[in-house]
Amino acid sequence: xxxxxxxxxxxxxxxxxxxxVAMEGFTHLIPFAAGHEVIRQQKRDLxxxxxxxxIIYDQLIGAGxxxxxxxxxxxxxxxxxxHRLRDAVEKGWPxxxxxxxxxxxxxxxxxxxxxxxxxxxxxxxxxxxxxxxVNDQIKFIECPFTGERLxxxxxxxxxxxxxxxxRADRQGNVLVEGIVGVQxxxxxxxxxxxxxxxEVVDDLDAHPNACVIPGWAISAVAVAExxxxxxxxxxxxxxxxxxxxxxxxxxxxxxxFTQWLDENVYRTQESAQ
Amino acid sequence: MSLxxxxxxxxxxxxxxxxxxxxxCFVGIGLPSEAAxxxxxxxxxxxxxxxxxxxxxxxxxxxxxxxxxxxxxETALTTVGVPEMFRYWLQGGKIxxxxxxxxxxxxYCNLNTTLIGDYREPKVRLPGGGGAPxxxxxxxxxxxxxxxxxxxxxxxxxxxxxxGFGRDGKGRDNVPNIGKxxxxxxxxxxxxxxxxxxxxxxxxSLHPGVTRxxxxxxxxxxxxxxxxxESTPEPSENELTILRELKARTEQAHAGA
Numbered sequence: 052x053x054x055x056x057x058x059x060x061x062x063x064x065x066x067x068x069x070x071x072v073a074m075e076g077f078t079h080l081i082p083f084a085a086g087h088e089v090i091r092q093q094k095r096d097l098x099x100x101x102x103x104x105x106i107i108y109d110q111l112i113g114a115g116x117x118x119x120x121x122x123x124x125x126x127x128x129x130x131x132x133x134h135r136l137r138d139a140v141e142k143g144w145p146x147x148x149x150x151x152x153x154x155x156x157x158x159x160x161x162x163x164x165x166x167x168x169x170x171x172x173x174x175x176x177x178x179x180x181x182x183x184x185v186n187d188q189i190k191f192i193e194c195p196f197t198g199e200r201l202x203x204x205x206x207x208x209x210x211x212x213x214x215x216x217x218r219a220d221r222q223g224n225v226l227v228e229g230i231v232g233v234q235x236x237x238x239x240x241x242x243x244x245x246x247x248x249x250e251v252v253d254d255l256d257a258h259p260n261a262c263v264i265p266g267w268a269i270s271a272v273a274v275a276e277x278x279x280x281x282x283x284x285x286x287x288x289x290x291x292x293x294x295x296x297x298x299x300x301x302x303x304x305x306x307x308f309t310q311w312l313d314e315n316v317y318r319t320q321e322s323a324q
Numbered sequence: 325m326s327l328x329x330x331x332x333x334x335x336x337x338x339x340x341x342x343x344x345x346x347x348x349c350f351v352g353i354g355l356p357s358e359a360a361x362x363x364x365x366x367x368x369x370x371x372x373x374x375x376x377x378x379x380x381x382x383x384x385x386x387x388x389x390x391x392x393x394x395x396x397x398e399t400a401l402t403t404v405g406v407p408e409m410f411r412y413w414l415q416g417g418k419i420x421x422x423x424x425x426x427x428x429x430x431x432y433c434n435l436n437t438t439l440i441g442d443y444r445e446p447k448v449r450l451p452g453g454g455g456a457p458x459x460x461x462x463x464x465x466x467x468x469x470x471x472x473x474x475x476x477x478x479x480x481x482x483x484x485x486x487x488g489f490g491r492d493g494k495g496r497d498n499v500p501n502i503g504k505x506x507x508x509x510x511x512x513x514x515x516x517x518x519x520x521x522x523x524x525x526x527x528x529s530l531h532p533g534v535t536r537x538x539x540x541x542x543x544x545x546x547x548x549x550x551x552x553x554e555s556t557p558e559p560s561e562n563e564l565t566i567l568r569e570l571k572a573r574t575e576q577a578h579a580g581a
């Protein structure tokens with residue numbers, strides 16, 4: 052049964068230094084408020100997993116939280132580079148970050164395999180790509196039935212997964228609507244999970260086939276209004292495309308970034324998001 | 325004909341025309357998305373557009389800035405999870421055309437979106453593979469669209485993120501359950517297709533007003549031209565109007581909020 056905690060307490064309890072953390076949300080429902088709380092609590096040496104690191108991991112990397120990043124597409128969508136990720140990889144600022152990169156298909160399958168309790172994911176992928184030559188977590192196996200050569204990657208099993216969703220009911224059951232990405236898989240694959248929500252309601256009012264994650268499969272639920280901004284929450288508010296564009300200039304320069312972080316993360320409380 | 329249009333518009337219209345009505349297309353963000361939606365709004369109203377964010381049969385009114393904009397889910401027939409998207413719809417063989425962009429492309433149509441330079445000491449770190457490595461092998465065929473320049477069209481890509489035909493042109497030979505691979509590359513100067521035997525990219529059509537020299541200057545290898553080199557048909561007034569309206573709507577939508 053999910054416990055209702057403040058975002059501060061949920062992060063303090065479940066995100067330990069050195070942990071493997073997946074903050075998911077495929078462009079939609081990116082858990083920014085939770086990411087900022089991780090930065091404020093100055094968590095260190097995290098292995099950060101996300102298909103698309105997006106601005107959220109750019110901020111965590113720039114803030115010095117990451118030791119390693121596992122991802123499949125590390126850009127600012129529609130805008131360009133993630134400058135903090137690049138600065139860490141190319142110049143080692145604020146410190147060197149190890150990267151392990153996959154394709155989307157591989158990571159999606161790895162999350163699914165994690166949720167399914169399997170040690171690996173098998174799929175038809177990486178044919179002719181040079182990614183296997185730089186990522187030792189990509190192997191090939193032979194299908195025992197047909198002999199076909201297939202790609203295999205280890206499943207994703209985070210210590211903690213963090214997602215954002217539209218709402219929870221008072222039992223902590225969570226409804227995720229719109230682009231659902233790999234959020235359900237991320238929660239089910241992890242040892243612990245934190246779900247931030249826009250609001251808590253009496254009745255989820257969900258369709259029979261809606262994406263509902265039962266409260267008993269979640270560790271903690273925390274209310275974080277507008278907790279996905281500058282990404283969006285379907286049915287609540289839109290994506291701030293303007294901020295994604297502005298981020299390019301903010302993140303390009305170390306001083307501008309540091310100042311932004313001071314003003315917008317360190318000096319704010321979680322409720323002021 | 326004396327319609328005024330830019331090289332970019334010529335590229336988008338030509339790329340759009342490549343998509344057949346009724347085909348299912350897995351769409352990359354940026355130029356491919358612009359071309360695919362232009363196709364849907366002109367000659368191919370029944371083209372099925374699928375984005376890797378899980379949005380199936382989507383009809384966005386404005387072009388998405390990101391691959392997972394709300395517009396895509398709101399105008400989709402249905403939205404599925406990302407594992408289902410890659411496993412059932414792409415790997416399951418439901419996609420006719422994968423429509424991709426790229427940072428670098430070589431003469432065998434291999435795509436690099438990973439980095440410039442050496443992997444451990446990159447000069448420029450690019451976003452990475454995303455959906456492309458499996459789109460390029462699991463879709464029935466692949467269209468590629470990008471601007472023509474010597475930086476982009478290189479003899480050998482620094483890194484093969486996504487298979488065209490391999491570094492020797494034989495990368496798809498004897499591989500089971502693999503798509504045809506790239507069948508055309510549409511740029512702002514020309515259309516290229518792989519040679520049926522060697523798989524080397526050959527210029528098959530020059531856009532109006534573009535010379536062979538311009539294409540040679542913008543290509544990092546000694547590019548070949550087809551014996552029967554064609555002239556790409558110009559955009560129609562209708563296509564230009566719809567493209568411009570789409571881009572104006574998009575710009576307005578992305579400036580807000």
